[in-house]
Amino acid sequence: MVFLGGQVLPGNVGRAILGPFADQRAVDALNHSLGVDRPLLVQYGSWIWNFLHGDMGTSYVFRAPVAPFVVDALGNSMKLALVAFVLVVPIGILGGVIAALNFNRPLDRIISLGGLSVTVLPEFVTGIILILIFGVWLRWLPIAAAWPKGAGFFTQLYYLILPSLPLFLVLFGYIARMARSGMIEALDSDYTRTAVLKGLPWRTVIWRHVLRNALLPTITVIATQTGYLIGGLVVIETLFRYQGIGSLIFTAARGKDFPMLEAGILTIGIVYAVATLVADFLYSVLNPRIRLGAEQ
Amino acid sequence: MSATDTPASLPAPAAPDSARRSPWGEVLHSLSRSGTFLTGLFILLFWVVCALFGQNFVPYDPLASDIINALTPPAADHWFGTDQLGRDVFSRVIVGSRDILTVAPLATILATIAGTALGLVIGYFRGIVDDIVSRVLEAFMAIPVVIIALLAIVALGTSKITVIVVIGLSFAPIIARTVRSAVLAERELDYVAAAKLRHEGALHTMFVEILPNVIPPILVETTVRLGYAIFAVATLSFMGFGIQPPSPDWGLSISSNYGMIGGGFWWTVLFDALAIASLVIGVNLVADGVHGAFND
Numbered sequence: 001m002v003f004l005g006g007q008v009l010p011g012n013v014g015r016a017i018l019g020p021f022a023d024q025r026a027v028d029a030l031n032h033s034l035g036v037d038r039p040l041l042v043q044y045g046s047w048i049w050n051f052l053h054g055d056m057g058t059s060y061v062f063r064a065p066v067a068p069f070v071v072d073a074l075g076n077s078m079k080l081a082l083v084a085f086v087l088v089v090p091i092g093i094l095g096g097v098i099a100a101l102n103f104n105r106p107l108d109r110i111i112s113l114g115g116l117s118v119t120v121l122p123e124f125v126t127g128i129i130l131i132l133i134f135g136v137w138l139r140w141l142p143i144a145a146a147w148p149k150g151a152g153f154f155t156q157l158y159y160l161i162l163p164s165l166p167l168f169l170v171l172f173g174y175i176a177r178m179a180r181s182g183m184i185e186a187l188d189s190d191y192t193r194t195a196v197l198k199g200l201p202w203r204t205v206i207w208r209h210v211l212r213n214a215l216l217p218t219i220t221v222i223a224t225q226t227g228y229l230i231g232g233l234v235v236i237e238t239l240f241r242y243q244g245i246g247s248l249i250f251t252a253a254r255g256k257d258f259p260m261l262e263a264g265i266l267t268i269g270i271v272y273a274v275a276t277l278v279a280d281f282l283y284s285v286l287n288p289r290i291r292l293g294a295e296q
Numbered sequence: 297m298s299a300t301d302t303p304a305s306l307p308a309p310a311a312p313d314s315a316r317r318s319p320w321g322e323v324l325h326s327l328s329r330s331g332t333f334l335t336g337l338f339i340l341l342f343w344v345v346c347a348l349f350g351q352n353f354v355p356y357d358p359l360a361s362d363i364i365n366a367l368t369p370p371a372a373d374h375w376f377g378t379d380q381l382g383r384d385v386f387s388r389v390i391v392g393s394r395d396i397l398t399v400a401p402l403a404t405i406l407a408t409i410a411g412t413a414l415g416l417v418i419g420y421f422r423g424i425v426d427d428i429v430s431r432v433l434e435a436f437m438a439i440p441v442v443i444i445a446l447l448a449i450v451a452l453g454t455s456k457i458t459v460i461v462v463i464g465l466s467f468a469p470i471i472a473r474t475v476r477s478a479v480l481a482e483r484e485l486d487y488v489a490a491a492k493l494r495h496e497g498a499l500h501t502m503f504v505e506i507l508p509n510v511i512p513p514i515l516v517e518t519t520v521r522l523g524y525a526i527f528a529v530a531t532l533s534f535m536g537f538g539i540q541p542p543s544p545d546w547g548l549s550i551s552s553n554y555g556m557i558g559g560g561f562w563w564t565v566l567f568d569a570l571a572i573a574s575l576v577i578g579v580n581l582v583a584d585g586v587h588g589a590f591n592d
Binding site for chain 2: 116117120121122123124128129131132135136143144230231235238239249250254265268
């Protein structure tokens with residue numbers, strides 16, 4: 001089954017780029033209305049062709065090539081996403097593991113319920129509340145992610161903490177929940193019982209037997225969250241006035257700057273595809289069963 | 297599954313503990329004892345009452361501006377303070393539940409109807425129909441709702457109908473997937489074979505025979521989707537692509553007031569944010585309760 005999953009996923013990725021964006025192209029073409037007398041497919045083809053050659057078109061609003069804007073924005077977004085990921089992956093997994101080890105005890109309830117509650121809240125709601133607490137009342141962190149020009153690594157990091165927190169909260173719930181259920185399943189399994197009965201110390205059992213098996217599904221979840229993360233970025237970057245790919249798409253959509261919009265969306269599609277592929281690859285490297293399956 | 301003989305629309309009244317209950321009575325009974333469900337229901341009902349009757353009991357007209365008293369902090373005559381146009385924040389928060397509680401449920405209903413029909417068809421016919429439609433649905437699900445909505449709304453213009461349709465259609469694939477897997481299990485059962493032997497048409501078998509038996513997973517999925525629909529509507533309104541001014545909608549209020557947050561006018565956004573948070577968590581508690589009741 002797992003092997004099948006690995007086979008199906010890359011196929012979907014291709015479709016994820018082509019199918020929806022062909023649609024979107026049709027939608028946009030409608031808006032362009034005039035100047036689109038070529039067949040849609042030809043137009044789409046030449047647009048893809050140009051895109052692959054680094055020509056993303058010319059922005060209607062800025063009267064300048066789109067590419068530099070997109071590249072800059074993507075870089076900024078990646079910084080933000082990276083901060084969120086670096087924070088959430090270890091903490092989320094840790095939270096899930098702790099919850100599972102305290103299964104059905106108060107600590108488990110707190111982590112599970114807390115994680116679930118923050119996960120279901122829209123990012124801008126948690127964002128606003130966090131801004132109020134840390135930016136307005138405590139004045140610990142800046143409320144807009146706009147650092148002075150030429151700021152160093154740590155200054156940038158300082159400005160990125162607050163914007164990354166809402167993303168952190170949403171992802172924390174998902175990751176912790178997956179890690180928790182994976183752990184509970186592994187703790188309940190025969191091999192764990194064997195290891196315990198064999199007389200191995202509890203610590204060794206957890207590290208060598210339980211964790212390894214428990215964290216595999218978590219990795220897949222983390223990868224599938226890339227898609228979510230992109231949607232989240234649109235909101236967060238708007239809220240914090242951060243010049244990322246999300247706010248680029250948002251501004252382009254508002255200003256009906258179609259070349260910019262298309263380039264932004266296609267970039268996101270590529271990022272998403274790459275992330276899914278990497279996750280797939282990582283998963284098969286970590287899971288010996290898949291490696292065997294692929295060779296057979 | 298013995299639910300075939302119980303009309304789905306008519307849940308049996310909750311019987312005393314000793315009496316034998318119909319499957320639906322069982323579910324109602326376990327719901328009435330679930331703290332999660334009742335808490336969520338209480339929160340949800342509170343906002344429904346506000347949406348229906350709020351207009352009649354709020355102290356001020358939520359749309360009446362009073363520039364002289366703009367941006368006054370919370371006090372006895374304005375419990376939650378006033379916004380930049382001097383409108384009473386308390387009244388706006390109460391009445392602000394109206395639009396989101398119209399748009400989100402309608403979107404969910406649309407998603408449920410479309411998703412159920414689609415899921416029944418692909419689950420029942422399987423084969424090539426299933427393969428093609430499922431791949432398309434997966435591709436569709438890979439794009440974040442915010443992005444789909446953004447594109448559709450740019451193309452179609454902003455109106456409540458557009459928001460309902462966009463959210464409804466982007467959630468439909470998820471419901472279709474749930475229904476499909478339920479149908480796949482059902483179609484192998486004897487009663488379906490019996491229907492086929494009676495030469496019942498495909499439509500009859502799908503909608504009259506199978507549908508009543510897959511209601512539980514549909515109900516669970518629908519309540520979960522309602523939570524996400526509220527999330528999506530709030531987010532879109534915040535982005536300016538959802539509910540439009542002068543509605544006192546929460547997301548919209550936050551988006552028009554958060555720019556001044558640095559000036560310390562916290563009351564203009566905090567209560568709206570908390571309102572969204574409470575509604576989303578309430579609906580998710582209900583969904584959690586419903587899920588538990590059907591799976592115990």
